[in-house]
Amino acid sequence: xxxxxxxxxxxxxxxxxxxxxxxxxxxxxxxxxxxxxxxxxxxxxxxxxxxxxxxxxxxxxxxxxxxxxxxxxxxxxxxxxxxxxxxxxxxxxxxxxxxxxxxxxxxxxxxxxxxxxxxxxxxxxxxxxxxxxxxxxxxxxxxxxxxxxxxxxxxxxxxxxxxxxxxxxxxxxxxxxxxxxxxxxxxxxxxxxxxxxxxxxxxxxxxxxxxxxxxxxxxxxxxxxxxxxxxxxxxxxxxxxxxxxxxxxxxxxxxxxxxxxxxxxxxxxxxxxxxxxxxxxxxxxxxxxxxxxxxxxx
Amino acid sequence: xxxxxxxxxxxxxxxxxxxxxxxxxxxxxxxxxxxxxxxxxxxxxxxxxxxxxxxxxxxxxxxxxxxxxxxxxxxxxxxxxxxxxxxxxxxxxxxxxxxxxxxxxxxxxxxxxxxxxxxxxxxxxxxxxxxxxxxxxxxxxxxxxxxxxxxxxxxxxxxxxxxxxxxxxxxxxxxxxxxxxxxxxxxxxxxxxxxxxxxxxxxxxxxxxxxxxxxxxxxxxxxxxxxxxxxxxxxxxxxxxxxxxxxxxxxxxxxxxxxxxxxxxxxxxxxxxxxxxxxxxxxxxxxxxxxxxxxxxxxxxxxxxxxxxxxxxxxxxxxxxxxxxxxxxxx
Numbered sequence: 001x002x003x004x005x006x007x008x009x010x011x012x013x014x015x016x017x018x019x020x021x022x023x024x025x026x027x028x029x030x031x032x033x034x035x036x037x038x039x040x041x042x043x044x045x046x047x048x049x050x051x052x053x054x055x056x057x058x059x060x061x062x063x064x065x066x067x068x069x070x071x072x073x074x075x076x077x078x079x080x081x082x083x084x085x086x087x088x089x090x091x092x093x094x095x096x097x098x099x100x101x102x103x104x105x106x107x108x109x110x111x112x113x114x115x116x117x118x119x120x121x122x123x124x125x126x127x128x129x130x131x132x133x134x135x136x137x138x139x140x141x142x143x144x145x146x147x148x149x150x151x152x153x154x155x156x157x158x159x160x161x162x163x164x165x166x167x168x169x170x171x172x173x174x175x176x177x178x179x180x181x182x183x184x185x186x187x188x189x190x191x192x193x194x195x196x197x198x199x200x201x202x203x204x205x206x207x208x209x210x211x212x213x214x215x216x217x218x219x220x221x222x223x224x225x226x227x228x229x230x231x232x233x234x235x236x237x238x239x240x241x242x243x244x245x246x247x248x249x250x251x252x253x254x255x256x257x258x259x260x261x262x263x264x265x266x267x268x269x270x271x272x273x274x275x276x277x278x279x280x281x282x283x284x285x286x287x288x289x290x291x292x293x294x295x296x297x298x
Numbered sequence: 299x300x301x302x303x304x305x306x307x308x309x310x311x312x313x314x315x316x317x318x319x320x321x322x323x324x325x326x327x328x329x330x331x332x333x334x335x336x337x338x339x340x341x342x343x344x345x346x347x348x349x350x351x352x353x354x355x356x357x358x359x360x361x362x363x364x365x366x367x368x369x370x371x372x373x374x375x376x377x378x379x380x381x382x383x384x385x386x387x388x389x390x391x392x393x394x395x396x397x398x399x400x401x402x403x404x405x406x407x408x409x410x411x412x413x414x415x416x417x418x419x420x421x422x423x424x425x426x427x428x429x430x431x432x433x434x435x436x437x438x439x440x441x442x443x444x445x446x447x448x449x450x451x452x453x454x455x456x457x458x459x460x461x462x463x464x465x466x467x468x469x470x471x472x473x474x475x476x477x478x479x480x481x482x483x484x485x486x487x488x489x490x491x492x493x494x495x496x497x498x499x500x501x502x503x504x505x506x507x508x509x510x511x512x513x514x515x516x517x518x519x520x521x522x523x524x525x526x527x528x529x530x531x532x533x534x535x536x537x538x539x540x541x542x543x544x545x546x547x548x549x550x551x552x553x554x555x556x557x558x559x560x561x562x563x564x565x566x567x568x569x570x571x572x573x574x575x576x577x578x579x580x581x582x583x584x585x586x587x588x589x590x591x592x593x594x595x596x597x598x599x600x601x602x603x604x605x606x607x608x609x610x611x612x613x614x615x616x617x618x619x620x621x622x623x624x625x626x627x628x629x
Contacts, residue, residue: 029415034415035415035418035419037363037418037419037422082607082611085611086610086611098355098359098361098418099610101361101363101415101418102361102552102556102606102610103606103607103610103611105363105549105552105606106549106553106603106604106606106607106610107603107607108549108603109546109549109599109600109602109603109606110600110603110604110607112596112599112603113596113597113599113600113603114596114600116592116595116596116599117592117593117596117600118592119592120591120592121592121595223545226426226545227426227427229422229426230419230422230423230426230427233419233422233423234423237416237419241415268434271427271428271430271431272427272431274423274427275423275424275427278419278420278423279408279420282408282416282420283408286416
């Protein structure tokens, strides 16, 4: 019983990070109708910037907001410099539908190459912000450590902030309106382009947080977040790709099921399990486990 | 009558063109140095890979960011059939095609119901995750990989017939055959169905085209070709390892296809030449400019990505779409 509980706790911690990545993908998908594969690149760039701050100040807590801001800025810049042009140009012809996806792929490669040029391909490590030795209860030490608690708490806080923004502010209302019906939102006086840029900035920030949280328990290299991108995508699909709540729940479902499989079956099955979950959801519940009310848009 | 004539003249042209190209390639391969021959082999490998993307994306309108993984499936199938079944080399290529096509058929059955972002994400997941599986199953050889040996060139070709020239002959022949087959396939009713599907799935369905089946077929054929190019790639490096099929390989062949103009079969040669030329160009740049290993090792990736972004931003439907437009406006 204790083992099961521990596994679930670890799953929640891993799943929190997937949720953040899923949130980043969902935010862009809602506003732009593009799955932003460059998100892994944006997150890795922000995390490297965080890494530089850590090596200079030796303080994780200064690096964290810097990385977050860098992520937001990168997201906004990508929208302004690339996505706007793309939206204007690629609207007809045989590959109009997939041109934006290909562009984000190019961007992922570009950011990776630039990161590799600046920092090289060596594996790097963060100094841990808090301990990674499990909590001790009496004589038992559980695998769940302060670092895991930090991950879960930070994710909860980020999710709360986002849901407050979306539900309680005018900005959130504009974001939701532009995602739902851009034309009508524009008629209602919302500056849809600006709103979309803000959506990209939020997504960039969420991705940066995911990168800053996952790296202390892992290592940092120009493509160390690729797998996180895949997990985030799977989580987003589980949640229906449209809903922020879905992203959070999808991340948790994926995190816990992965943790269970790794603990009870085999530790080499992480990728196959994630992939099978993805295919199963797409085949049997393509609108996601959460967003069942809405139909899927192509 | 016109249709019949049009068709047969097209076939006739092809029937003349392909042997001529073959002979020209043969003559060229005897005149240039070893490095160029080797690069020629690489171009041929990329031609096959790019055509597999052109069939899929340019004609049936599906996208795959994971063809590098399908190439890995083909390469591993080929090498395993050689190591464990001791098949003759020509049959290992057949195994590569069949294995990748089978894998693609299963994937395509799931993918046939997926659109845009879902398909892109699923195939990307494959590209990221699949090659690393080789590290987890002992019989796949782990990080060291498995040796894939197509053998020395036959002795009747002469003593000065080099290994690289043999690679080039095999891959060039494969590329020519694939181009010719694709040419015919796209001219057949399958090609027409795919084009109809790409332009308007609903209208295609109303015309009696089985949308799901057509898409799965496109995915299967494309995967088979990717498998072949994977085996050819493995041949040129005599090795099958996970690191031969990184995610950047998938991205590269998508870049090649976009540069080729995703609907233009003959453009594949342009895309392939660019992909082979990129490391050459960046190598020259690096020695010219100096710069550390960090910079030089990332230059090819940088150039590929910039090309991809610029190509998609400037001519999302391929360079020939722009030419068509200018030709129209000049009338």
